[in-house]
Amino acid sequence: MSTQTKNGYMLIFRGTDWHNGLSPEQMQQVASQWMAWFKRLTAEGKVVAGNPLEREGKIVSGKNGKIVADGPFAESKEAIGGYFLLKVDSLDEAVAIAQECPGLPYGARVEVRPVMDQCALSGEALPETQLAEATA
């Protein structure tokens, strides 16, 4: 599978409580850096969408989705705080943008994922003849 894509990349910001324990001065600095970063990337046309997420949510699972649990938990290092959709041409460029994330020095992590044309289910799981049948 190629990691080059014309569909862009998704940056997923992980870690939602990294700002706990920062001094007001540090918080002011990181808030300022984050806003400037987002404004610049938007002005450059590199960020085309994005959302911060409220901390609480639900996890739906089980047959027919009968299990509805609270989550993710904010103290989890993996909890997702928000995302950007990037319009850039290569994974390297997307990674370079991720490396500028102002939350990194405080323990935030950024997952960089190529956006695909079609779901892996249709792209990989079915031979083409069956795919044509299923989507007919």
Place this chain on the structure above:
Amino acid sequence: MDAKNEYLLLFRGKDWWNGLSPEELRNTMEQVQGWFNQLTESGRLKAAQPLAREGAVVSGKNGTIVADGPFAESKEVIGGYVLLQANSIDEAIGVAQSCPTLKFGMQVEVRLAAEECPSMAYARRILSEEQFAAAAA
């Protein structure tokens, strides 16, 4: 903080389709297609994209650690997302519950898109008005 009434559904699961028969796969694809069509027709689907299984995870001070990942075999790996217009989290949960692939072990995380980043809201709480205004300028 006023919400936008937009919910992000994150689809989590390893390659849950492994082991399905061709018939099961075909049926599932039709169900998934139908599910998307219904969401589109009802005007609730704002955006949806699948993600490639490979990517990178950037961490460390100044982002110097760039690791391969996430790993496709992880049960938690995100396979794609749907951005949904819904009036309440219960409505969004209802949509998640109707996802045809849950029975194969996939999980759906349901999250409200925030009007203001909770980190910024935290900054607003702990900073004076002048400090916050200076940061936001």
